Amino acid sequence: MAEPLALKDHSGESQVFFDRVVIGFALLILLTLLLVGRLFFLQVVEHETYATLSDENRIQTQSLPPIRGLIYDRKGSLIADNIPNYALSLTMERIDDLPGTLQKIDELIGLNADQVAAFERRLARGRRPFESVPLRLKLSQEEIARISVNRFNLPGVEIEANLVRYYPQGELMVHAVGSVRRINEDDLSRIDPIAYSGTDHMGKIGVEKFYEKELLGQVGHRRIETDARGRVMKVLDATPPVPGSNMVLHLDSALQRAASDALGERRGAIVAMEPSTGGILAMVSKPAYDPNLFVTGIDYTTYASLRDSRDVPLFNRAVQGQYEPGSTLKPFIGLVGLVTGVTNPEYTIDDPGWFKLPNNSRLYRDWNWTIDGHGGHGRVDLEKAIYRSCNVYFYELATKLGIDRIHEHLSMFGLGMRTALDLPEARSGLLPSEAWKRRVRGEPWYPGDSVNIGIGQGDILVTPVQLATAVSMLANRGKAISPRMVKSGSSHMEASDARRLEDIELVPDHVWDLIIGGMEKVVHRGNQGFNENGTAWAYIGMDIPYRMAGKSGTAQVVSIAQDEEYNEEELDERQRKHAWFVGFAPLEAPQIAVVAIVENGGGGSEVAAPVVREVLDTYLLDGGPLRVAANSEAGQ
Amino acid sequence: MSQDFVRRLPEGLTTGNRSRLGDTLHLDFPIIFLTLVTCGYGLVILFSAVEQQTGPVFAQMLRIGVAFVVMFIVAQISPIFLMRLAPWLYIIGVGLLVLVLFVGIEVNGSQRWLRIPGLIQFQPSEIMKLVLPMVLAAYFHDRHLPPRLKHVLWSLVMIALPVILIARQPDLGTALLIGASGLLVLLLAGIPWRYVFGAIGLGILSAPALWFLLRDYQRQRILTMLDPERDPLGTGWNIIQSKTAIGSGGIFGKGLFQGTQSHLDFLPESQTDFIIAVLAEELGLLGVVALLVLYILLIGRGTIMAIQAQDTFGRLLAGTITFTFFVYVFVNIGMVSGILPVVGVPLPLISFGGTSMLTLFAGFGILVSIHTHRRIML
Numbered sequence A: 001m002a003e004p005l006a007l008k009d010h011s012g013e014s015q016v017f018f019d020r021v022v023i024g025f026a027l028l029i030l031l032t033l034l035l036v037g038r039l040f041f042l043q044v045v046e047h048e049t050y051a052t053l054s055d056e057n058r059i060q061t062q063s064l065p066p067i068r069g070l071i072y073d074r075k076g077s078l079i080a081d082n083i084p085n086y087a088l089s090l091t092m093e094r095i096d097d098l099p100g101t102l103q104k105i106d107e108l109i110g111l112n113a114d115q116v117a118a119f120e121r122r123l124a125r126g127r128r129p130f131e132s133v134p135l136r137l138k139l140s141q142e143e144i145a146r147i148s149v150n151r152f153n154l155p156g157v158e159i160e161a162n163l164v165r166y167y168p169q170g171e172l173m174v175h176a177v178g179s180v181r182r183i184n185e186d187d188l189s190r191i192d193p194i195a196y197s198g199t200d201h202m203g204k205i206g207v208e209k210f211y212e213k214e215l216l217g218q219v220g221h222r223r224i225e226t227d228a229r230g231r232v233m234k235v236l237d238a239t240p241p242v243p244g245s246n247m248v249l250h251l252d253s254a255l256q257r258a259a260s261d262a263l264g265e266r267r268g269a270i271v272a273m274e275p276s277t278g279g280i281l282a283m284v285s286k287p288a289y290d291p292n293l294f295v296t297g298i299d300y301t302t303y304a305s306l307r308d309s310r311d312v313p314l315f316n317r318a319v320q321g322q323y324e325p326g327s328t329l330k331p332f333i334g335l336v337g338l339v340t341g342v343t344n345p346e347y348t349i350d351d352p353g354w355f356k357l358p359n360n361s362r363l364y365r366d367w368n369w370t371i372d373g374h375g376g377h378g379r380v381d382l383e384k385a386i387y388r389s390c391n392v393y394f395y396e397l398a399t400k401l402g403i404d405r406i407h408e409h410l411s412m413f414g415l416g417m418r419t420a421l422d423l424p425e426a427r428s429g430l431l432p433s434e435a436w437k438r439r440v441r442g443e444p445w446y447p448g449d450s451v452n453i454g455i456g457q458g459d460i461l462v463t464p465v466q467l468a469t470a471v472s473m474l475a476n477r478g479k480a481i482s483p484r485m486v487k488s489g490s491s492h493m494e495a496s497d498a499r500r501l502e503d504i505e506l507v508p509d510h511v512w513d514l515i516i517g518g519m520e521k522v523v524h525r526g527n528q529g530f531n532e533n534g535t536a537w538a539y540i541g542m543d544i545p546y547r548m549a550g551k552s553g554t555a556q557v558v559s560i561a562q563d564e565e566y567n568e569e570e571l572d573e574r575q576r577k578h579a580w581f582v583g584f585a586p587l588e589a590p591q592i593a594v595v596a597i598v599e600n601g602g603g604g605s606e607v608a609a610p611v612v613r614e615v616l617d618t619y620l621l622d623g624g625p626l627r628v629a630a631n632s633e634a635g636q
Numbered sequence B: 001m002s003q004d005f006v007r008r009l010p011e012g013l014t015t016g017n018r019s020r021l022g023d024t025l026h027l028d029f030p031i032i033f034l035t036l037v038t039c040g041y042g043l044v045i046l047f048s049a050v051e052q053q054t055g056p057v058f059a060q061m062l063r064i065g066v067a068f069v070v071m072f073i074v075a076q077i078s079p080i081f082l083m084r085l086a087p088w089l090y091i092i093g094v095g096l097l098v099l100v101l102f103v104g105i106e107v108n109g110s111q112r113w114l115r116i117p118g119l120i121q122f123q124p125s126e127i128m129k130l131v132l133p134m135v136l137a138a139y140f141h142d143r144h145l146p147p148r149l150k151h152v153l154w155s156l157v158m159i160a161l162p163v164i165l166i167a168r169q170p171d172l173g174t175a176l177l178i179g180a181s182g183l184l185v186l187l188l189a190g191i192p193w194r195y196v197f198g199a200i201g202l203g204i205l206s207a208p209a210l211w212f213l214l215r216d217y218q219r220q221r222i223l224t225m226l227d228p229e230r231d232p233l234g235t236g237w238n239i240i241q242s243k244t245a246i247g248s249g250g251i252f253g254k255g256l257f258q259g260t261q262s263h264l265d266f267l268p269e270s271q272t273d274f275i276i277a278v279l280a281e282e283l284g285l286l287g288v289v290a291l292l293v294l295y296i297l298l299i300g301r302g303t304i305m306a307i308q309a310q311d312t313f314g315r316l317l318a319g320t321i322t323f324t325f326f327v328y329v330f331v332n333i334g335m336v337s338g339i340l341p342v343v344g345v346p347l348p349l350i351s352f353g354g355t356s357m358l359t360l361f362a363g364f365g366i367l368v369s370i371h372t373h374r375r376i377m378l
Helices: A010-045 A048-059 A099-111 A114-124 A141-149 A185-190 A206-212 A212-216 A254-262 A300-308 A326-338 A381-388 A390-401 A401-410 A434-441 A445-451 A464-475 A508-522 A535-542 A606-620 A625-635 B001-019 B020-025 B030-051 B056-078 B079-103 B125-139 B148-165 B173-189 B193-213 B217-227 B237-247 B273-307 B311-335 B355-372
Strands: A059-064 A079-088 A132-136 A157-166 A180-183 A201-203 A221-227 A232-239 A247-249 A268-273 A280-286 A350-353 A378-381 A484-488 A549-557 A578-584 A592-598 B105-107 B108-116
Touching: A010 A048, A010 B173, A010 B237, A010 B273, A010 B311, A048 A059, A048 B237, A059 A232, A059 B079, A079 A141, A079 A549, A099 A132, A099 A141, A114 A132, A132 A350, A141 A157, A201 A206, A201 A212, A201 A464, A206 A212, A254 A268, A254 A280, A254 A592, A268 A464, A268 A606, A280 A464, A326 A381, A326 A390, A326 A401, A326 A464, A326 A508, A326 A549, A326 A578, A326 A606, A350 A390, A378 A381, A381 A390, A390 A401, A390 A445, A401 A445, A464 A578, A464 A592, A508 A535, A508 A549, A508 B273, A535 A606, A535 A625, A549 A606, A578 A606, A592 A606, A592 B105, B030 B273, B056 B355, B079 B108, B079 B125, B079 B148, B079 B311, B079 B355, B125 B148, B125 B311, B125 B355, B148 B173, B173 B311, B237 B273, B273 B311, B273 B355, B311 B355
Parallel strands: none
Antiparallel strands: A059 A221, A079 A132, A079 A157, A180 A201, A221 A232, A247 A484, A268 A280, A268 A592, A350 A378, A549 A578, A578 A592, B105 B108
16 A cells, blocks of 8 residues: 555544543543652651651750849849840851951951950851851940941841850959850850850859859750741740849958958958857958959950069969968967967966077077167066067977877868868868878978977968858857858858858867957057067057957068078068968957968068958948947947 | 535534533633632732742733733734744744844843844743744644654754744753654654654663763752752752652642742742742642642644644644643653753642743634634534
8 A cells, every 4th residue: 555545534533632631641640649648658657756757856955044033132232143244146057158247347446356256266166057156246326326327238137145154343343243155165064055055155163163053053044946047936934034033242342342451452361250150250351353354255365464563463372372370370379389288378487589499500590680689578488478479489389289189179260271161263272281291292291390390480371261260259258160152042152162160169268368369469568668579560450459369471482591681671572571460359359350461572460460450440440330339329 | 425424514503502601712621610710819929938928929910911912913824824923933933043043132041032122022042932833833734744754854943943043042941842843743743653763762872972962060950950969059948848748748748838948049040940840838738739730621622623724733732732732741850850851840720920921821822713714614
């Protein structure tokens, strides 16, 4: 057949078509079942997985940081507050061009290399999607305004407000209450990340550190539904945060200010303590620094200048400074002598101005020793040895006592150990013993070592807080106390690892009377002629309106050669002696014990005693308890 | 013969009685009923997908209304006229596709649109969706079936021409769908199975070569389908979020308007190509199966109309339009549920948008035309 006839086989074509349509329809049903199967797999088999994914998509848990507890002084004035702070944060998911954005911000408010570097470190840490990363931690009102008017071309840049610690009294309180600082990489590995979610700061020093848990409060949470761009659509549920506990300190702001003023620009420390409780009424260490600098991030140069300063302002001398107690130790040595029966009130020595151990040529000088041999205090009993601060008496007494008896009894006053309940930086000082010397130095205890301990020099170190504790126990006539900052707001100090002292009960009253009487004469014995007055009388005792007990001391910074006189004018200022003075008042019912050290100040009575007196005057006379008592007596 | 006549006539008359009104006005009540129900269902889902705004829903209702008018008008045109017109439409269509390559408007890196200034803007490829089956059906109408190899090859050329032009825009998805509709005509025309399987085998063998012909973003889409997690925030985002929406719906769904994936903007294109995910999330597996049942009923009606068509042109065109409709459904749901790569195919009758709605209803209009222009065979 050349060409097929153009006749179409209609029924045949129809049949072929019908077959194909049926096959096609069957295939189509199969494919539909495939789709249903796929949907069944997603919606039934894998439903749980996708339901979870969907919830994870939309539900996020947000932390609600608690408000940090406030810190008040004993009279209710605020020492640590919380104030709003404005920080500039970036949400990376909303920023397309990070370098461009940073440059725009730099043009508007300025960014330094430190800030950018810190930002990049924070950026490298893990975070949730749409969680913002802080760039500038503190914005001024003007900077907020500049950013705000340019917000339209700064997508992803936000000004976030949060509450941060603020110390209204600035550097006045820093060594008394410590401070919070920003949580850094190191801290992150130690702290519970949940408790601190949403919180950027933690107490790192002092009371702020010790009571961190109570002050922090408990973090709250809320579950929020967000859209794909992280916007909050609604709050599903919330556990509100529990604010941190407020703390009330024993501290008296007015007294703190007076103590700070009394010390002035000199380096040193003052601790004022309430003998009945051990509560710290004032604690000053100078120089100090403004803790607010650290709250919102300190710039490196400022920090370096604080850290590297020769005056070590970051160092809290009141609790960390370990000094030789010098002559302030004498009343305690005298007490040990009486209690042990090694000496008695009637026992006297003849003081030629120097002391020698048998079979030893070394000369131990009295403080008024002169090369021509006219020094010395003549005939001296224990009381005079205290108010004249006679070295020779105590050289001999200490030699007779031996170091272990001194160690045993001075331990009862808290020397050589940490007794401060809530001062985490407190050091233990050093109270030597034979065993200590053998362990640390690998040498036996020589009699000559004891000689120096008798006047508080040599291998003995105390912190101002320790000395204040010991003086308070003396004022208490043996009743033990533990130094403490917090008056109410927490019982956490019960858990402190500090040593608890026991009451000293075996000391008879007349021993207390004699020692305290000697200290009273230090201040109040006057008009007795040359070499007969109390050492501090001329400086503070002449016009004092209340009775007090006191004792001066000096701590050597450099040792003086055997045949040299200590000549203050010839020494570099930093090599001069530290001036100590300790005291408590009123004598009958002590309300305050004060310890002051003026570094490189010189003589204790001359330099440190007036500082102590100013603190006592402020506490006892300026609306303090004594004045109230005096007024009420006048009223009767 | 007379026996036949007697037997057939009452049947024809009965049919005539039952649908006389429909035949006269060229309406098909099952099609009208099923499209109305499906579109209504779609409007409810759309209402949810657009955050319960009425504006887009009214706009969509207007489009559906216009589309119904278009269906009615197209249904009035005699299939014979359509058959005569088909080659000319094809030539014009190809011409427009060539034109679009030169003067088309570029959107997102591809030139798909033609604008007649001050009048309308349209995609010539959309016209091809109907015109290609039409011209092929017309071609085979005059040929012996099953087609000979020569005719098959000629028809392949007719298919390839628009497909290549559209792929050049580039719009690979539409090109493949139009190619598929052309191949459906061949399949229904009864080309031998050996050709079919041969072509499939050849396709598989040349797949690696085709891979290199694909553009970067097209390869990305295929890789993303295979493993969306490889770029969860980039190319994988859409498919991960749509699977999450579907899967989290479960059997009964989260409830109408309660979908979190769509309402919190996790789901992209939730009003257009991915609207099935909204349905699946809010009304669950049951809601999707209900829609699939509606589709199958529509396709079933189309299939019956194709079988009842009286000539090759009618049969092939009606069958192809019907099965192409299914291809759209399958590709869209397959894409959204992650078993096919992402190609821009709207869900028929449901997705927000006018162009595809018009094309679909014009297609239904052709079906109705073929069905209602039958002569009673004696």
